[in-house]
Amino acid sequence: MSSTTRPAPLRSGAAPPDGRRWLILAVLGVSLLVVGLDTTVLNVALPTLVSELGASTSQLQWIVDSYLLMAGSLVLFCGSLADRLGRKWVFMTGLALFTTASVVAAYAGSVTTLVVARGLMGVGEALIMPATLAIIGNVFPRGAQRTKAIGIWSAAVGVGTVIGPMVGGWLLGTFWWGSVFLINLPIGIAGLIAAAFLVPNSKAADARRLDPAGALLSVAAVAAVLWAVIEGPDRGWTSSAVLTAFAAGALLAGAFIAWQRRGASPMLPLRIFRHRALAAGDVLILLGAFALIGTLFVVVQYFQFVLGYSAAQTGLRLGPAALALLIAGPLAGVLAPRIGMRAVSAAGLALLLGSSAVLATTGTGDGYGRALLAMLLLGAGAGFVITSTSDAIVGSLPEADLGVGSATNSASIQLGAAAGVAVAGSLLSDRYRSGLAEAPHSAALPPELLASAQESVGTALAVAEKLPGEAGAAFADAARRAFTDGMGPAMAAAVGVTAVGIAVALAFAPSRPTDSATDRRTNSKESS
Incomplete structure (x- = not known):
């Protein structure tokens, strides 16, 4: 996992003392562990959703992919948002959205509600991820301390991703299927309270302008292609709806690339x-x-x-x-x-x-x-x-x-x-x-x-x-x-x-x- 914000000291107040830096990292790390865990914790619950919500295979795909679609398509845009509005506030907004959407997912009574909740959780992750790395770059001085902090940041996401299926299996064996989402509630609330008191705010001195058009084009392009692939078995691979979705995805992807190439402040500079x-x-x-x-x-x-x-x-x-x-x-x-x-x-x-x-x-x-x-x-x-x-x-x-x-x-x-x-x-x-x-x-x-x-x-x-x-x-x-x-x-x-x-x-x-x-x-x- 990564971010759109370079981890360098940025415009803000004096750097916090050494002991507080590691407390700040602990707050970010626990929040990231939950985000990483949620990437895979649902996998074990998928068969349960078949019996509990009557989900078909294509609906299971959307339950997983709505989260990945929003998180992957919006992470670049949300990094720019954090640069301009303040990393602390974007991080807290993302954590609040992620936690709230987790509760909605836990008590979802239909596949549609669960898909929407998972999509909102993906938006929450897109807000959280770039802000956290930028906060680390602002809090830790360049050198060995920052390298160590970024290593812990990366490990928190990795550990959460790895233990997700095992945690999900234990929760499903002990509680009901919604518990795989509800586990995020206490951690999210604790993270918000701790962040309010411990995490300093910062903004980029040279923040790029936002690119909402680029963000919309990227989400629409990927969504159209995913829809065509997922719905192909149901509707037929040569059906007009599926072929139209594939064509729309290709056109939108082309429009996104053209926009990034010509835009004054592209979300994704192609020179990279x-x-x-x-x-x-x-x-x-x-x-x-x-x-x-x-x-x-x-x-x-x-x-x-x-x-x-x-x-x-x-x-x-x-x-x-x-x-x-x-x-x-x-x-x-x-x-x-x-x-x-x-x-x-x-x-x-x-x-x-x-x-x-x-x-x-x-x-x-x-x-x-x-x-x-x-x-x-x-x-x-x-x-x-x-x-x-x-x-x-x-x-x-x-x-x-x-x-x-x-x-x-x-x-x-x-x-x-x-x-x-x-x-x-x-x-x-x-x-x-x-x-x-x-x-x-x-x-x-x-x-x-x-x-x-x-x-x-x-x-x-x-x-x-x-x-x-x-x-x-x-x-x-x-x-x-x-x-x-x-x-x-x-x-x-x-x-x-x-x-x-x-x-x-x-x-x-x-x-x-x-x-x-x-x-x-x-x-x-x-x-x-």
Whole structure:
């Protein structure tokens, strides 16, 4: 995660004393841990939402992607907003919105309400993330203290993301599904109170003008494409609505690029992509996030619907991925300065490819042992890719471009994750629907029951429970088989994406640690 604001001392009062600085960092860190946790805590609850809210596969995709869409598309704009209006107030506004929307999500009585609440939580994250890093840059003097503080800032988000599925599993096993959101309430309130008294305000001395047109174009472009991908299985990939949405997304994306190229104060200065490590890093982290979050979206449902684990058991069985990520991340931080971003990121993407390949070839008779291998590869690959690309981006940029450059990294993670959920979910749904319709036991079902069962494997299992004796068991087996068959194309997409990522890493990523330093000196001269 990152920000749009460069972490340098800015216009404000005297720097707080040393002891207070670390208290301020603690307030920001706890808030960020909750934000990171919420990125993944919902994954374990997705199967529960099928039974509690009657959510279809496409609706599950929107519940996840509404958050990622808003957070990824608005982070650059919100960084500029924090620069102009004051970092403290934007941070507190984002935390208040995030907390309030969490309560709405916890008590949502319909999928629509939950999707809207999740979108508002994404806006809250977009307000929080850039403001926090800028506050750290204002509070901590340049040097070892700031480096350590930024490391803790990054670790807070990473730890929250990693422990999310395990926390979600425990909450679902102990309380009701809304508890995965309601946990944010006490922490959010405590954070607001502490921030009001401890966190100083600051503004950028040379804040860029806001670019609301750019923000609207970016959200609309991504939303149109996601809508087309998610709705494709339901409406038909060649339907006029889906084709129109794809065309609209392409036109809006073109308009966004043109606006950023010609605007007086663009939200995303395109010159930033002259930095080789940044351009390659953004592409690689986007592809890595696609594979990571898309895989989690699929595998959580596989654990609960096919292997029959409870939410709590699912959280524990995702634990090896979290452990592998926690080990691989620091290891990548040691290796990247020695052997370069190219080798480490390519290795990470190869591990992600291996995880996807294992799951793509999984059958209904395979147990957790095969999935465990996939989880270990997934966590290790994610740790290598995230750490190597983030470190390379920060290490290659001059101070003037550090804020907006690191913000593109955050946006790439969120938008890659959104695309992964949309594509993997849609390919899974497409194959699942056709597979279930072709199953021998489906022919005897009334059309309305079959249509309901095709919405998700969870719904199909609920339908199977209403069928008599062997007919119900046979239909449940057919639904599980159709779902597992659907994992093939869904995970094959992740294999393809990570294969492209490996090629990009080998062709464009800096080959040696010194490449990043050279890029930094060269681009610093260009910027001046």
